[in-house]
Amino acid sequence: MPARSRTRLVGGLVAVLAFLLPLVLDVPGLEEPGERMLAIFLMAIVLFVTEAIPLVATAVLIIFLEVLMLTEQALVPLGEPPATSREFWAALADPVIILFLGGFLIADGAAKYALDKNLAALFLTPFRGDARRAMLALILMTAALSMFMSNTATTATMFAVLLPVLAGLPSVAARTGFALAIPIAANVGGMGTPVGSPPNAIALGALAAQGESISFVGWMAATVPLVLFLLLLGWAFLSWRYVPARTPLDLQLEARFSRSPAAVVFYVTAGATVLLWLTEALHGIPSTTVGFLPVVVLLATTVMTGDDLRALQWPVLWLVAGGIALGHGVGASGLDAWLISLVDWSQLPGVVLLLALAGVGVALSAVISNSATANLLVPIALALAGTLGLDLAVVALVVAVSCGLGMFLPVSTPPNAIAYATGTITTPQMAVAGMVVGLTGLFLTALVLPRYWALVGL
Structure with a gap:
């Protein structure tokens, strides 16, 4: 079996396991809607990272499972559904x-x-x-x-x-x-x-x-x-x-x-x-x-x-819609508050937190799609900002921008892949140039831009 096929098979199996665990085990401090959303969220992480199925398939699967597990249409009814099916379907026409x-x-x-x-x-x-x-x-x-x-x-x-x-x-x-x-x-x-x-759109949708x-x-x-x-x-x-x-x-x-x-x-x-x-x-x-x-x-x-x-890029549009729905589900189910409570974030200065979010954004987007990175990171980042009293727009901008800075490898972004396919560039050459620009951008985004935004009143 080719290595890529093995990766997809293993990724699919791990995704199923990640989905089932929160449903089978009792998660301390998390109500049933949050446990169901945690199952969807963990499954999404595995599928986005491994690409066991296409990214757009993961996005629409997220919406479908949210409707079937968190709304009035849930297959196993909830006492008080945290959201309506209309709210999740609306992500497709946000x-x-x-x-x-x-x-x-x-x-x-x-x-x-x-x-x-x-x-x-x-x-x-x-x-x-x-x-x-x-x-x-x-x-x-x-x-x-x-x-x-x-x-x-x-x-x-x-x-x-x-x-x-x-x-x-x-x-x-x-x-x-x-x-x-x-x-x-x-x-x-x-x-x-x-x-x-797409990360810009995902951030805007989450802010809205x-x-x-x-x-x-x-x-x-x-x-x-x-x-x-x-x-x-x-x-x-x-x-x-x-x-x-x-x-x-x-x-x-x-x-x-x-x-x-x-x-x-x-x-x-x-x-x-x-x-x-x-x-x-x-x-x-x-x-x-x-x-x-x-x-x-x-x-x-x-x-x-x-x-x-x-002929339009409908897969990209649906990928963004999946990210919007994922963010809504994380917030409506209470999963965001539970995830944030796992760490005492109040001990971290705001600038360190921004640097950590930007670093995670750059690191993840270097190895998986920047859209997938934004889908996973934006909901948690905004929930964290709300808990700590940080400016939501600042955090959204930092995460969206950082998701565009992971440009180190041929697989990092489609432009990198197209350039690499010309045969005029080696991977080390791309990595060095990408790091010079991407890592500089990371530190400027986390440490300098928020001060600039505050200074000019943005």
Whole structure:
């Protein structure tokens, strides 16, 4: 039996055992709803870590089991169910899911009408002749796209643009530097907006359940300074390590924007959506409602069709929904309070706690999906923040950002895997570059950013 199959088989068996133990054994200090939720939570941890079944399958299994075990529809009835089935099913259409739905449709439209490639070509062309400046432009362009598109799609697009760039580089080292620049920029850029990565959406959904909210611009104001610093750090390291000064580069790129009526409608709709996201404080329309605008307009004008809608990244949306439902179940069942009571957290200074949460986020997301990491960590982190009187938004931002910093290995993120598959990067090269950016980001996120947020009143 292949090693991967054995891992999945063992993972599945351990998940079943983890699920059954809290149901069979009496857990001291935990009521029956909490015991049932603990069974689901432990099972989710094992399945997310081992990927015994696909991540999206774990997400929908969480919702299904919560309905069957914690609501009025429970197979073994509870005296007072902690939640209704409607609350768990609602996770599949949570406002954060709608926000991501609009972002995904814009991203797919950008690929359909070649807006992404043309913007990249337009942005890179002025930097022909100097490899270091061209790499900086490539990093900034990749990060900008990744703020509004999936980092996987951004990476695939930018590598398509990069092929002629790589051909014009004079050395293997320089090609390695450029190939590393894309996943680093895509991973870091995804932290910059609420629609940039699933951990951001999971954190926003969990905050909304607690009655807290962060606007689109508020998120950007909180994270973009870190994003820019890490991008410049990554560029400086890659330039020093792989691209000598005055390395020549001959770029042959041409931007050819489509002028068809459908393309023009898409350009206007995408631009209007981003503009409304960025001016939420002025018009007051929530970013989640704005996110549904491109869905309505692009489908109504047939600029995007049912086929385009079917091709969206529904597994990612359902994975986020599973995380939202998991967080709701942990809170409603009392499992969060029980988990927190296991340790005397009050003895830890707030800054140490933030550093610990960020460290766990980075470590877990380096070896499992950052979405899975956020699904597991965000509910516990927010419950802990509520118990200790910490700012919920600060804790949510720290955890979400840290989940995007685990970029050390080819398996850590899809952008890393795509870059590694080009054959121009070795695992040690990726690990070193990822640690330089990721570990720096970890300490800045936990130790510096909260002070910055407090200073500027975010």
